[in-house]
Every structure is written in structure tokens, then in C-alpha cells.
Amino acid sequence: MATGDRLRESVVRKADQAGAGDAELGEFGALVAGQWIKTGDAIEVRSPYNDALVAVVHRAGADEIEAAIAGATRAFEVTRLLPSWRRAEILEAISAGIKAQREDFARTIALEAGKPIKTARAEVDRAVFTFKVAAEESKRIYGEIVPLDWLPGTEERMAFVRRVPLGPVVASLHSISR
Amino acid sequence: MAHKVAPALAAGDPIIIRPASQTPVSALKLGELVLEAGWPAEAISVVPSTTQLAAPLVEDDRIHLLTFTGSPAVGWMLKGRSGRKRVTLELGGNAGVIVHQDADVAYAAERVAWGGFSYAGQSCISVQRVYSHADIYEEFVDNLVGRVQKLVIGDPLNESTDVGPLIDQGAAERVEAWVQEAVAGGAEVLTGGQRDGNLWYPTVLASIQEEMRVSCQEVFGPLVGLYRYTDIHAAIRAVDSSDFGLQAGLFTRDWSIIEEAFQQIEVGGLMVNDVSTFRVDHMPYGGVKQSGLGREGLRYAIEEMTEMRLLTIHNRTGGS
Numbered sequence: 001m002a003t004g005d006r007l008r009e010s011v012v013r014k015a016d017q018a019g020a021g022d023a024e025l026g027e028f029g030a031l032v033a034g035q036w037i038k039t040g041d042a043i044e045v046r047s048p049y050n051d052a053l054v055a056v057v058h059r060a061g062a063d064e065i066e067a068a069i070a071g072a073t074r075a076f077e078v079t080r081l082l083p084s085w086r087r088a089e090i091l092e093a094i095s096a097g098i099k100a101q102r103e104d105f106a107r108t109i110a111l112e113a114g115k116p117i118k119t120a121r122a123e124v125d126r127a128v129f130t131f132k133v134a135a136e137e138s139k140r141i142y143g144e145i146v147p148l149d150w151l152p153g154t155e156e157r158m159a160f161v162r163r164v165p166l167g168p169v170v171a172s173l174h175s176i177s178r
Numbered sequence: 179m180a181h182k183v184a185p186a187l188a189a190g191d192p193i194i195i196r197p198a199s200q201t202p203v204s205a206l207k208l209g210e211l212v213l214e215a216g217w218p219a220e221a222i223s224v225v226p227s228t229t230q231l232a233a234p235l236v237e238d239d240r241i242h243l244l245t246f247t248g249s250p251a252v253g254w255m256l257k258g259r260s261g262r263k264r265v266t267l268e269l270g271g272n273a274g275v276i277v278h279q280d281a282d283v284a285y286a287a288e289r290v291a292w293g294g295f296s297y298a299g300q301s302c303i304s305v306q307r308v309y310s311h312a313d314i315y316e317e318f319v320d321n322l323v324g325r326v327q328k329l330v331i332g333d334p335l336n337e338s339t340d341v342g343p344l345i346d347q348g349a350a351e352r353v354e355a356w357v358q359e360a361v362a363g364g365a366e367v368l369t370g371g372q373r374d375g376n377l378w379y380p381t382v383l384a385s386i387q388e389e390m391r392v393s394c395q396e397v398f399g400p401l402v403g404l405y406r407y408t409d410i411h412a413a414i415r416a417v418d419s420s421d422f423g424l425q426a427g428l429f430t431r432d433w434s435i436i437e438e439a440f441q442q443i444e445v446g447g448l449m450v451n452d453v454s455t456f457r458v459d460h461m462p463y464g465g466v467k468q469s470g471l472g473r474e475g476l477r478y479a480i481e482e483m484t485e486m487r488l489l490t491i492h493n494r495t496g497g498s
Contacts, residue, residue, distance in 0.1 A: 012199050028202070030226060031209040034219025043226070045203060048343040048376050049334055055203045060225035065234050071220035072192035073240045078218045079190045091187055093215035098180075098208075105204060107335070113201045114376070115297050116339040127180035127208075130459040130476070134184035137476045141189070141484060148490065156493045163484040165190035166264070167242030170235045171182040172256075173198040173205075174248025 015042035015056040025055040025108060032064045033071025039064060048114035055112065072168035080165040087138040095131035098124060179205055181459050182245050183212070185479035191242075192221035196235055198248075200345055202226040236260055243483060247302075250468045257471070266472030266482055269465060270396045271424035272306045273454035274417035276439070277318055278410060279311040281429035282451075287321035293427070293455030294402035295329060295380045298341050300349075302469070303425045303454045306397055309405045309413040319384070319404060323369050326380045326402075341400055343376035350376045353399035356391045357381060360403075363390055370400070388419070396422065410435055418443045423466040425454040446473070 020027040020042075029036040038058045045055040060068070098105060102124050109120035146159040179195070186193040197205035202224070209224035225232070229252075236244055236256050245266040246253050253267040275293075277286045294305040310318045334342035344350045354373050360383055361367060370381030378399050386393050386403040393403050407413040414435075417426050423445040430436060430450070440448050446464045449456045457463055464473035472482055 025203055028206045031206060031213075031222065031224040033223055034213060034221075043199070045200065048200075048345050057202045057206070057226050060227040060231065062231055062234075064225060065227060065231060068194045068223035068225050069234060069238055069240050071223065072194055075192045075218045075221035079192055079221050082190055087188055087190060090212075090215045090217050091184065094184075094187075094208075094211050094217075097211040097215060101207075101211075105207065108204050108207060109201075110334040110342075112203050113297075114334050114342045114345060116334045116342045117337060118339070119297055120334070126459065130180040130184045133460050133476045134188040137185075137480055138188035140477075141480060143486075146488075156495070158491045158493065160489045160491075161486050162489070163481070164487045166483050166485050168192045168194065168240060169186045169243045169245065169483055170194045170196065170241050171179070171186070172196040172232065172235060172244060172246045172248075173179070173201075174229075174246065174252050 013044045013046070015044045020056040023053045023055045024111060027056040027058075029058045030060040030064055032060060032067050033075070037064060045112050047111055052111075069168070076165070076167055084139040084141070088135040091131050091135035091138060095128050095135065098131065099128045102128075179208060181474050181476075181479070182247075183208065184459075185474075185476055185483055187212070187217060188476070189480045189483035191483050192218075194223040194225060194235060194241070196225055196227060196232050199226065199228075233259075239263065245472075245474075245479075245482075250470075253470065264472075264482065266464075266474070266479075267470035268302060268424075268474065269422075269468060269470040270302045270398070271304075271422040271454070271465065271469050272394065272396045272420055273303055273422075273425055273427070274307040274309060274420065275305050275427035275453050276410070276413050276417060276429065277308060277310040277314065278428070278430035278432065278435060279313040280431050281311075281314065283314050283318050284321055285451075286429040287318055287325055289427075289429075289453045289455075290322055290402060291325035291329070293453030295326065295341055295400045296455065298344055298378065299400040300345065300398050301455060302465075303457060304398070305402055305427065305453050305455055307393055307403050307405065307417070307420075309407050309416060311410070311413075312406050312408045315404075315406045319368065319382075322402075323382055326369050326382055329380050331377055331379060341377075341380055344378055344399060345376075347376055349399065350378050353378050353397060353401065356395075356397060357383070357401070360386055360390045360392045363387060365390065365392070365403075368404075388416070394420070411438070414439050414442050421468045424464070424469040425449060425456075427453040427456075445469075 106120040370379040
């Protein structure tokens with residue numbers, strides 16, 4: 001195996017506009033508060049195995065990051081009021097969606113992360129399970145009734161604790177290369 | 179990825195995902211599915227970006243929780259800049275596994291051959307250090323090396339491949355440098371120890387010392403280092419001596435050893451009769467020490483992504 005041909009730089013490479021057509025998985029915009037945006041700051045995703053062009057992905061810039069945060073802040077007024085059954089329904093749909101696209105997801109992981117296809121399929125199956133469990137757990141966010149009558153004179157008081165949504169969350173995954 | 183997104187939706191929180199720069203596509207495809215499933219559109223973003231441009235995601239107080247997976251250096255640095263928000267950090271490990279004299283040795287070897295090399299060791303809970311009792315050391319090592327030599331290395335798209343490439347050249351060169359350091363210090367390469375581009379051959383090292391980087395730092399590559407012990411208490415202390423504390427493994431049938439290990443080893447989780455690499459998404463999962471803060475696992479992540487709100491009622495019986 002020719003090592004020189006397959007060495008891949010750790011530096012992220014900018015995409016050349018003409019090249020997107022060759023990318024096996026195609027070209028992706030950034031998903032910004034529900035909108036797909038091709039920012040023009042596009043980078044190449046290359047196979048860690050053979051440096052083949054896997055995808056071209058448009059990166060978010062400062063405006064898109066702000067739009068994501070502002071969108072999430074507005075959307076919280078909706079998501080915080082979603083009833084359990086609706087959250088569960090959405091999570092079940094995501095689980096079913098991943099299952100329906102199992103091989104496509106597995107191939108994507110194998111291509112961009114260099115994870116062996118067998119292992120990638122197991123990861124996809126795990127995601128199907130995770131969203132299914134989340135659908136179940138979304139209906140079980142329980143609270144407490146707390147007896148307050150520990151002191152004389154507190155007999156007339158009752159306390160309830162509810163668990164409420166926190167607000168917008170960021171999930172950040174840094175380069176997996178240590 | 180799924181184990182961060184799913185609890186946020188279950189909890190009723192909008193989520194912004196900033197994927198790793200090398201692996202954005204699976205996150206983008208998941209984002210598409212989240213949209214299609216009917217989650218409010220503005221409540222899902224997947225924003226590949228440079229660390230610099232992503233700074234507001236860490237620093238802005240409109241964000242209420244940051245859940246980060248990555249290296250300790252970056253993780254603790256981001257926590258320092260996170261302002262008022264909650265922070266969950268998953269920062270890796272150099273997991274230790276003990277194989278005691280009463281272990282099912284063949285099973286332990288089978289699990290170490292899986293847990294040390296799955297995804298080329300690029301998992302926070304990958305097995306990195308194995309402490310085997312002297313009485314079963316040779317049997318364990320022979321069994322393990324035999325299994326590791328049968329692992330198929332190569333093209334991730336090939337159905338028979340067990341071990342693919344490391345994520346990039348920098349990773350492969352780093353593993354190579356650490357192995358060279360170990361060998362220079364007297365370590366023995368029982369199998370592997372070679373690089374081919376970004377592929378690193380699954381490696382088992384013996385005669386290692388705790389100061390070697392392959393032992394005390396996170397190798398994040400397909401490599402397992404072996405120690406031999408006679409005193410189980412010393413082995414337990416050695417597993418615990420790590421700066422990291424995510425998960426550990428212990429193969430034994432002896433309940434008092436299990437109890438001692440569970441008391442002593444400062445980790446998020448101790449896996450008995452399995453390797454550190456065992457994980458299911460509904461169990462509480464997370465690290466202590468350098469390995470991080472907070473817990474993942476559906477119910478536990480939902481707790482982190484919600485907060486308590488108290489309502490008290492004073493049922494006054496006033497004058498009529």
C-alpha cells in the first residue's frame with residue numbers, strides 16, 4: 001500500500017467550488033435555526049483511509065452562529081411547552097427515520113470517520129435505540145411532593161417540585177484527534 | 179451525538195450542535211431527520227465552524243448548558259469561559275482493566291481484544307492498560323495476542339475490516355512516537371507496532387512503565403499495554419492512580435475484591451466481568467478527575483438538561 005498517497009493532513013482543507021460534484025455524499029449547507037444555508041465558506045471532508053473526497057460542507061460564520069442562538073432562544077418558548085406525548089412522538093419519528101436510513105447512515109460514518117462498516121452499523125443501531133429510550137423517558141420527567149411540615153406552624157404549607165426545561169443547549173464535539 | 183441530542187429533545191430544550199470538523203456529515207443528516215420529525219425548526223441547528231467562531235456558543239448566556247466531548251485541555255478551558263451556563267464535559271480516559279486469577283481468562287481476552295481496538299481505540303472508554311494476575315498472565319497474553327493478530331486491518335468499507343485508520347496523520351504519528359518512546363524505555367512489542375499511512379497496526383505492549391505516555395496519557399489508538407501483578411490491592415491502586423477516571427473493568431468472581439475495587443477506584447463506572455468499553459445509553463455514564471463533569475445516559479442527561487422549580491402553597495385559613 002502506497003503510504004504517501006494515503007497520508008491525510010490534519011488541517012481542514014477549503015473546498016474548491018468545482019469539486020463538490022465528485023464528493024460521494026454531496027454538498028451540505030449548515031443547518032441554521034432550521035434553515036439550510038450555503039455560506040460559501042466550504043470545507044472538504046475527506047476519508048481518513050484513502051483521502052477520497054467524501055463531502056463538501058459549508059461552515060457557519062459569525063452571522064449564522066448568532067442566528068442559531070437567537071433562533072434557539074425564540075424556539076424555547078415553544079419547546080418548553082411541548083407536552084410529553086408530542087416530544088415522545090417526535091423522538092419516535094427520529095428513531096424510525098434513522099432505522100429507515102440505517103445503511104446510508106452507516107456508510108456516512110464509515111466514510112467520514114473511517115469507522116469500519118460493521119462498527120458503524122452498530123453505532124447506528126445504538127442511535128435508533130437511544131432515540132426510542134428518549135421517547136420513553138420524555139414521558140417520565142417526574143417531580144416531587146415535599147412535606148414542609150417539619151416545624152410547628154408549617155402545617156398549612158404544601159410544596160411541589162416540577163422539573164422544567166433548562167433552555168437552549170449546545171452540544172460541541174471537538175476534533176477526536178487528541 | 180445521538181446521546182446528546184435525544185435527551186435535549188426529551189427535556190424540551192432547543193439544541194445547537196457543533197460537530198467535530200472532520201465528521202460533520204452524520205450530524206447534518208441527523209439534523210435533517212430532527213426537522214422532518216416535526217421538532218420546531220428554529221430549535222435545531224447543526225453548525226460546523228472553527229473553534230474561534232464557535233466561541234459565542236460557549237460564552238453566550240442565552241445558552242443554558244454546554245455539553246462538550248473532546249480533549250481535557252480544550253474542555254477545561256471552555257468551562258473557564260462558559261459564564262453562567264451548566265457544563266457537561268466528557269474528556270476521555272486511559273482505562274484500566276484488571277484480570278484476576280479467578281477470571282474467565284478466555285472471555286477476558288475476547289473482551290480486551292474488542293474493547294482495546296474497536297474503532298482503532300478512538301473511544302473515551304477504550305481499554306488501554308491491562309493488569310493481569312501472575313498466575314494467569316501467560317495464558318491471558320497468549321490468548322489476547324492470538325486474537326489481536328486475527329483482527330483485519332484496512333478499508334472501513336470492507337465488510338471484514340475490524341480496525342480502520344486513525345482519524346488523521348497527526349494521530350498516527352503521535353501513536354508511533356509514543357510507542358517508540360516506550361520501546362526505547364524497555365517495552366516489548368508483542369504484536370503490531372507498525373504504521374502504514376493513517377493505519378496503525380493493533381499493538382500489544384509488555385514491560386511498560388507507568389511514566390510512559392502509552393500508560394499515563396490517553397493514547398486514543400489501537401494499543402493495549404500489559405502489567406503483571408501478584409497483589410490485587412496494588413493492582414486496584416494502580417488502576418486508580420490515573421489522572422483520568424471514566425470507566426474501569428474488573429474480571430473476577432470474588433465479591434470482596436469487587437467491593438474493594440468499587441470503593442477505591444475513582445471512576446464514573448466500574449464494569450465487572452467486562453471491559454471499560456461497555457456502555458449502553460440508558461446507564462449513567464461520565465467521568466471524574468480529568469475525565470470530566472456531569473453524566474450522560476438518557477435519564478441522567480435529562481436531569482442535567484432540566485431544572486427543579488419549586489411551588490409552595492400556603493393554605494391560609496384566614497379570619498372569616
